[in-house]
Amino acid sequence: MNETVALRSAVLKRSTTTDDVRERLADEILLGQLEPGSRLDEQSLAQRFGVSRTPVREALKQLAVTGLVEARPHKGVVVSAVTPERLAQMFEAMADLEAACARHTALRMDDSERHALTSLHALSREAATAGDFERYDQLNRDFHALILRGCHNDYLAEAAQSLRLRVTPFRRAQFLNPARIEESYAEHEALVAAILARDADAAQATMRGHLAQAGDASAEFLARPKHPI
Numbered sequence: 001m002n003e004t005v006a007l008r009s010a011v012l013k014r015s016t017t018t019d020d021v022r023e024r025l026a027d028e029i030l031l032g033q034l035e036p037g038s039r040l041d042e043q044s045l046a047q048r049f050g051v052s053r054t055p056v057r058e059a060l061k062q063l064a065v066t067g068l069v070e071a072r073p074h075k076g077v078v079v080s081a082v083t084p085e086r087l088a089q090m091f092e093a094m095a096d097l098e099a100a101c102a103r104h105t106a107l108r109m110d111d112s113e114r115h116a117l118t119s120l121h122a123l124s125r126e127a128a129t130a131g132d133f134e135r136y137d138q139l140n141r142d143f144h145a146l147i148l149r150g151c152h153n154d155y156l157a158e159a160a161q162s163l164r165l166r167v168t169p170f171r172r173a174q175f176l177n178p179a180r181i182e183e184s185y186a187e188h189e190a191l192v193a194a195i196l197a198r199d200a201d202a203a204q205a206t207m208r209g210h211l212a213q214a215g216d217a218s219a220e221f222l223a224r225p226k227h228p229i
Contacts, residue, residue, distance in 0.1 A: 017051055022059035026169035029068050029079055030222060031176075036081035036220050040069060055075070058148070066166050082170075084219055091215030095208045097160040098144065102191065102207035104151035106200045113150050114196060120146060121192050128185040136181050137172050143188060149206075174217040187213060 012127035025045075028034045040060060046053045048201070060077050070080045090132045120143050127136040144164065148157040164171075174180045187210040 009209045018055040018062070019060045021045070021049055021051060021055050021178070022062050023104065023172070025059060025063060025125070026068055026172065027067055030169060034079050036079050037073060040077045062109065068170050068189045082222070087170060087219055087222070090163070090170070091211060091218070094160070094163045094167050095211035095215070096149070097163060098211060099204045099208040101148050101151040101156055102161050102195070103200045103204035104153055104156070105147050106195045106198050106203035108152045109150035109195060113146065117146055117150070117192060117195065121188055124185055124188060127220045128181045131178050131181065133175050133181070137159055137175050140184065171214055174214055174223050177217065180217045183213065
């Protein structure tokens with residue numbers, strides 16, 4: 001293996017490890033296993049997850065962007081308290097941006113992108129039928145990312161993607177409720193139909209409605225008594 005390939009492999013492995021740590025911590029926070037104010041020590045977390053401190057440090061930085069954790073003077077990184085108002089505002093802003101993307105996507109997506117969208121949607125059906133939470137969550141991210149790229153407006157897509165990254169843990173939380181996976185898939189079905197029909201108005205309205213439902217489902221899940229997966 002040459003140095004370039006080895007470096008790429010190391011970066012990919014580190015990124016995957018960071019993603020794993022970030023998702024596990026986010027799930028524990030959203031499920032109430034890590035309560036607001038709890039201190040998150042890098043060394044302790046590294047030992048618990050069996051990784052070095054580097055991916056833990058990177059994961060905590062990413063979680064800070066979402067608002068799930070915060071750095072406090074003389075206390076280090078601690079779990080934040082997410083208010084219903086803040087969550088509602090985040091989903092409202094994201095719905096407006098992604099709805100605008102969906103409108104342009106319906107008009108601008110090329111044939112290869114449309115084929116990729118229908119293929120992803122088919123894979124999502126398999127994951128939804130199997131009740132595969134992790135698989136559906138990943139396919140959902142890919143599905144929405146493809147729609148953002150399909151708008152062929154880099155500035156709009158980048159703005160939407162930036163906000164989407166902040167909301168990712170909360171969007172993921174909704175799928176801890178198995179019934180939400182089926183609902184989400186049905187909403188995707190309507191969205192795909194609008195995009196394939198090049199119906200910009202329907203695509204925009206459907207995306208906004210879809211993300212409103214996602215926000216409500218996330219808020220409902222977070223309001224429930226906390227329990228393990």
